[in-house]
Amino acid sequence: GEQVEQLPSILRVQEGSSASINCTYENSASNYFPWYKQEPGENPKLIIDIRSNMERKQTQGLIVLLDKKAKRFSLHITDTQPGDSAMYFCAASSNTNKVVFGTGTRLQVLP
Amino acid sequence: DMKVTQMPRYLIKRMGENVLLECGQDMSHETMYWYRQDPGLGLQLIYISYDVDSNSEGDIPKGYRVSRKKREHFSLILDSAKTNQTSVYFCASSSLGNYAEQFFGPGTRLTVL
Numbered sequence: 001g002e003q004v005e006q007l008p009s010i011l012r013v014q015e016g017s018s019a020s021i022n023c024t025y026e027n028s029a030s031n032y033f034p035w036y037k038q039e040p041g042e043n044p045k046l047i048i049d050i051r052s053n054m055e056r057k058q059t060q061g062l063i064v065l066l067d068k069k070a071k072r073f074s075l076h077i078t079d080t081q082p083g084d085s086a087m088y089f090c091a092a093s094s095n096t097n098k099v100v101f102g103t104g105t106r107l108q109v110l111p
Numbered sequence: 112d113m114k115v116t117q118m119p120r121y122l123i124k125r126m127g128e129n130v131l132l133e134c135g136q137d138m139s140h141e142t143m144y145w146y147r148q149d150p151g152l153g154l155q156l157i158y159i160s161y162d163v164d165s166n167s168e169g170d171i172p173k174g175y176r177v178s179r180k181k182r183e184h185f186s187l188i189l190d191s192a193k194t195n196q197t198s199v200y201f202c203a204s205s206s207l208g209n210y211a212e213q214f215f216g217p218g219t220r221l222t223v224l
Contacts, residue, residue, distance in 0.1 A: 002170070009151070012182070022198070032210050043201060043215035051210060089153060095209045097142045098169070103153040 002027055004092050006102025007075050019077045022104045023090035026071065027108050028094040033066060034099070038087040048075070080109045113138050115216035117202050123222045130189035132219050134202030135195045140214075141207045143185040145169075145177060147198040148218075154201065159183055161207075 001065035006023045013019045023033075036044035050057045050073065052065045056066045063076040073092075077084055090102040118133045134143065141224040145157040146169075162192030166177050174196060178186045185204075189196055202221045205211040 004152075011171075014211065018202045034212070036213075043217050044213075045215070049210070049212075093209060097205065097207065097209065097211065098159055099156040099213065100156075100170075101149060 002088060002100045004102040006090050006105060008105060009103065010106050010108070012081055012108045012110055013071070015033045015081060016079055019080050019084070019107055021075045021088055021090065021107075022072065023074065023092075023102050024072050025092040025100075027092065027094055027100075028071070029073075029094040031095070032092050032093040033064070035062075035064065035075050036053065036089045036091065036101075038089065038104075040072075040086075043091060044087075074096075077107075080107075082109050085109045112224065113214060115204055117200075117219050119219060120217065121220050122211075124192050124223065125224050126194055127191050128223075130192045130221065130223075132189075132221070133187045134187070134200075134204075134216055135183055136185075136204040136214070137183065138204060138206075138214065139182060140204035141182070142205045142211070143179065144203040144205075145175070145185070145187045145193055146201045147171070148198075148201060149198050152221050157187065157200075158171060175179040176203035180208065192221075194223050197221060197223045 034049035038044040066073045093099040143160045146154040183186045202216040203213040205213045214216045
């Protein structure tokens with residue numbers, strides 16, 4: 001199985017609150033989990049990633065958690081701002097350079 | 112300046128016509144990809160290329176073929192386009208290695224009438 005499930009598909013939060021996106025994967029050989037942000041009309045860009053030898057990674061208001069036993073990983077955006085409004089994709093990769101993407105979460109940060 | 116380029120950016124074709132989408136990168140990346148993006152379906156891998164003339168099918172290769180004759184160029188070809196191939200197509204590239212970041216091009220919006 002190579003599917004990556006991503007929820008929710010739409011997420012609306014108030015400015016200043018936190019936002020969480022959850023993903024699950026099937027392939028137990030997956031060892032790399034990047035997150036991409038896509039602004040309207042733009043291309044996806046890598047914002048943070050985590051390798052399977054880590055459980056938590058944090059950078060600039062973004063936190064990624066990985067639970068390998070449950071095959072689950074998540075992105076948490078703290079203190080959301082209007083500039084965080086975008087489409088977010090999780091992804092999972094094993095040792096083949098082939099990356100399987102989730103179906104995306106549209107985050108809307110409300111003023 | 113690290114860049115992935117795509118041409119054309121917008122294309123309208125009639126059903127049954129042939130379509131050529133071009134992608135270039137200036138980072139000497141070995142690996143290149145073609146994805147299509149549709150609402151609710153995310154990014155679906157059409158083909159992956161590991162180097163010149165070393166191409167593999169992705170998850171949805173039917174109706175598409177690719178060509179990679181130079182490391183910096185990767186083409187996607189639709190022979191006899193169908194209306195359900197209307198989509199936004201993204202090219203991406205990355206270096207070899209499992210933890211390599213993918214760099215995406217700006218996308219091509221293809222409409223097949």
